[in-house]
Amino acid sequence: MKQRYTTHSTFQIERIYRAAPERVFAAWSNRSAKERWFQPAEVFDFQVGGRELCQGGPAGGPVFTFDAYYQEIVPNERLVYTYSLDQGDTRMSVSIATIELIPTIDGTKVVFTEQGAFFDGLDTPEQREHGTNEMLDLLGQSLGESNAENFELVSRRKLDAPRNLVYRAWTEPELLAQWWGPNGFTNTFHAFDLKPGGVWEFTMHGPGGADYPNRNVFQEIGPECIVLRHDSTPRFTLTSTFEDVGGKTEITFRQTFETEEDYKKLKPMCEEANEQNLDRLGLLLKKL
Structure with a gap:
């Protein structure tokens, strides 16, 4: 019989984007803007208690399901959601994610904190943090870049x-x-x-x-x-x-x-x- 175990972990990532907090918030709250950097959603209900459901994966590979519920939304400042991640019919993890948006002189500082329970070694905190870094790279690309010196x-x-x-x-x-x-x-x-x-x-x-x-x-x-x-x-x-x-x-x-x-x-x-x-x-x- 396969041994069951749970790994608890918290990680935090900080990024600076050259975009106003309103625009960064819209990248999370607007469906079409979010699809530029995240898996397109089958369900997208951006409100407290609302659900976001996405399914996808590599061609010919396993199907992963992201199933989230929004717990806290403060426009242009903070959002919190809980989510599960499944591979096929198997639950890999359950997490709470907090995104904080802090205005800076040049744009917005994003602080992403995830507190997760990872099950049976199907996913690890290190893999999740790596994937989240890649996700935030894509978010940055979707926001574009600005160079005030060159207009x-x-x-x-x-x-x-x-x-x-x-x-x-x-x-x-x-x-x-x-x-x-x-x-x-x-x-x-x-x-x-x-x-x-x-x-x-x-x-x-x-x-x-x-x-x-x-x-x-x-x-x-x-x-x-x-x-x-x-x-x-x-x-x-x-x-x-x-x-x-x-x-x-x-x-x-x-x-x-x-x-x-x-x-x-x-x-x-x-x-x-x-x-x-x-x-x-x-x-x-x-x-x-």
Whole structure:
């Protein structure tokens, strides 16, 4: 008969993110924002007493079930949840996780504390802490990066599509129009001359009915990098690089403003808008 035993452990991880507490909190509380860095949920009820249920695992491997209940939520400051983790029909652990968000000069300090009971050696505190570090890495990537010295915002995303397909989605106007812009926006293209020095003019239609004329000039075009200059106000340069990673594509999206005033004014809006833009690109690629 297999010997049963329980290992009790507590670990704590601290991270600094260059994002406001409101944005970090939204990465946990908003379903689409959380799916950028965590397993998509079958159930997502973000309220005290609400449940979050996720299932997943490697292709052809075991299925893991994350089943959590929210115990405490203080917007932009703290959240606490209890959760179990199962492999198939076997319970591996039960834990309480506390996430604290502390404002800093440059963004937010996140303190993640987990107190767990780990059963029969199926998982260990060391493995869980390692996995949590990787999870917090992905959270950081989903928040993007900001560089006040260069007036630059950076978003990164690994897309489950080959680079040639991602390049098509950027360079074929009928595809580009389907995903360009944040959630709820549509586009009407007026000119699209895909060459260095070529002009891309379009009108972006907001969900409230407002229209936003845009004029861009392509600076560089290639399967590994696209650079364009936004000549409408506010002025900025967009640089998108595409790296082949085992049949998938790692995309880096840089938005560099010309002035500090525009950077500070638009940073709160553009950080999330750029992430939504990449969300929409990912959804389109799944259809191609």
